[in-house]
Amino acid sequence: MAKVVFKLGNDISTDIIYPGRFMATVLPTETPQYAFADYAEFNARLKKKEVAPGDAIVAGLNFGCGSSREQAASCLKGYDLAVVAKGFARIFLQNAINLGLNTIICPEIEANEGDELEITREVVINKTSGKTFKVQPLPKARQAIIDAGGLIPYTRKRVLEKHGR
Amino acid sequence: MGMTVVEKILSRAAGACCLKAGDVVEPAVDVAMSHENAALVINQFKDIYKDTGIDARVFDPSKIVIIFDHRVPAESSKTATNQKKIREFVAAQGISKFHDIRGDTGGICHQILPENGYVRPGDVVVGTDSHTTSHGALGAFAFGIGATEMASVWALGSALNIEVPATIKVVVSGKFKKYVSPKDLILHLIGKISAEGANFKVIEFHGDTINNMSTSGRLVICNMSVEAGATSGIVPADNETVRYLREEAGVKDDISLVQPDKDAVYDSVIEINASKLVPQIACPHTVDNVKPASELAGKKINQIVIGSCTNGRLDDLEIAAKILRGKKISKDIRMLIFPASARVLAKALKKKIIADLTEAGAVIVNPGCGCCLGVHQGALGDGEIALSTTNRNFKGRMGNPNAEVYLCSPATAAASALTGVITDPTKGGK
Numbered sequence: 001m002a003k004v005v006f007k008l009g010n011d012i013s014t015d016i017i018y019p020g021r022f023m024a025t026v027l028p029t030e031t032p033q034y035a036f037a038d039y040a041e042f043n044a045r046l047k048k049k050e051v052a053p054g055d056a057i058v059a060g061l062n063f064g065c066g067s068s069r070e071q072a073a074s075c076l077k078g079y080d081l082a083v084v085a086k087g088f089a090r091i092f093l094q095n096a097i098n099l100g101l102n103t104i105i106c107p108e109i110e111a112n113e114g115d116e117l118e119i120t121r122e123v124v125i126n127k128t129s130g131k132t133f134k135v136q137p138l139p140k141a142r143q144a145i146i147d148a149g150g151l152i153p154y155t156r157k158r159v160l161e162k163h164g165r
Numbered sequence: 166m167g168m169t170v171v172e173k174i175l176s177r178a179a180g181a182c183c184l185k186a187g188d189v190v191e192p193a194v195d196v197a198m199s200h201e202n203a204a205l206v207i208n209q210f211k212d213i214y215k216d217t218g219i220d221a222r223v224f225d226p227s228k229i230v231i232i233f234d235h236r237v238p239a240e241s242s243k244t245a246t247n248q249k250k251i252r253e254f255v256a257a258q259g260i261s262k263f264h265d266i267r268g269d270t271g272g273i274c275h276q277i278l279p280e281n282g283y284v285r286p287g288d289v290v291v292g293t294d295s296h297t298t299s300h301g302a303l304g305a306f307a308f309g310i311g312a313t314e315m316a317s318v319w320a321l322g323s324a325l326n327i328e329v330p331a332t333i334k335v336v337v338s339g340k341f342k343k344y345v346s347p348k349d350l351i352l353h354l355i356g357k358i359s360a361e362g363a364n365f366k367v368i369e370f371h372g373d374t375i376n377n378m379s380t381s382g383r384l385v386i387c388n389m390s391v392e393a394g395a396t397s398g399i400v401p402a403d404n405e406t407v408r409y410l411r412e413e414a415g416v417k418d419d420i421s422l423v424q425p426d427k428d429a430v431y432d433s434v435i436e437i438n439a440s441k442l443v444p445q446i447a448c449p450h451t452v453d454n455v456k457p458a459s460e461l462a463g464k465k466i467n468q469i470v471i472g473s474c475t476n477g478r479l480d481d482l483e484i485a486a487k488i489l490r491g492k493k494i495s496k497d498i499r500m501l502i503f504p505a506s507a508r509v510l511a512k513a514l515k516k517k518i519i520a521d522l523t524e525a526g527a528v529i530v531n532p533g534c535g536c537c538l539g540v541h542q543g544a545l546g547d548g549e550i551a552l553s554t555t556n557r558n559f560k561g562r563m564g565n566p567n568a569e570v571y572l573c574s575p576a577t578a579a580a581s582a583l584t585g586v587i588t589d590p591t592k593g594g595k
Contacts, residue, residue: 095311
């Protein structure tokens, strides 16, 4: 079960998820401290581990628009959050899949902070409201990367094949 | 069935015949560009080879371009250390297209690539920067990717599992009014189709306005196509592309002009009459919150910014200088100018454009990105308002979530610098 820990609207940019002024920090082990840095309360809850792995952020359309900064995906992956959004911007979605951040495209999602969600590949069930929402499959080209456990293992396999190993 | 220009480029790059939107391909990459985030790419690249016993070598050092532009000169010891690590990697891998912090060959990546002739029509260009869409101005398929994806490109030489995007055809006709520019056109288009109106799609530009537009202007509209969510913007290559590459970028070898088929299949077609356009402004905090400048006339501003990969080229500085020549900017504002490259700055010095700007009261900042994304110089105070020719006005963009950024053309920025309030340049002073 995933608890909705943060609810956001449309067009949440990567500047909001991971402000530019922290971009000199690049390593996935170091980026989580700056996740939603300008939302002091949520950032503090994350840092105090008041949010459990698997809990969800719910957002509207075009989540992750703007910059290609991968920190925006790695900072959320650091807390193992799921992002359920009505839609994602292309580069963010790709970065999320490459890093293994759980992204769920759910065009009709209705949920409030505190609601409990059951997330499967096909549907999101809001246990609090009792409503069920269809999940839109990820771009088909991306499933192979998810199945490999992320882009690094996927490419590593390809490199090994290339070298006949 | 005919193909769009991107379908043709990807068919060539993937060695496949007649691709169409939705097909999944693995195109060979012609140009792989990174800036300071190469520090993360290097980390991920080494991770790919971990425990494989295989030496981590990039697929082709001549196809990799690395440019320092986001935080130049380094604003912190952390950045300086990352830049040092990148220099060491560049030397070890034999990457020659490396642009360090220099007053002769340095600058912003999206100006360095075109002015050095690194991008050719028909190329597949990837960059770890969302504004990589800029290079569609030269008839290439150019798109932004993340650092891990770039590490994969460095290892394999191809972009993995790319879905051929659908294409929106935008046909622009008519002549711009005086002081209306490609920036106003692209802001108008983003306002019309929204910040996600072209998500996962390509915008292909056509029409006599585009045919008559300089490569500099085409770079503006392709640059900001990503603000409508587009995977890329593209102007099919033509005589102007050849002129730019030969005369300004010094390209000597063959240039092929990849064109879409007459019967190409488009997702949709949008027509715009450029002669009716007026100066546009994108209001906080989304780029699609676009209004005519005249509607905002009189709004007080604190900082004017002219520069960036969007509007820091010679023609941008030139129009600002023309408006400011012999005058003084308002005492209530500060005006920052950051040219797109060292070469642009040198040309602007030679043409006395810089003298016109500084004598009017503007401050010249070295070429770089810093101010646009709030990482280096030009930060805003609480409650302050900037009017800027850059490309994004997201909350917190210029380093302060309690400030506001409005986006406009260089002419609107310069006219507003004189008055200290938002001013429509086509209507003279307030």
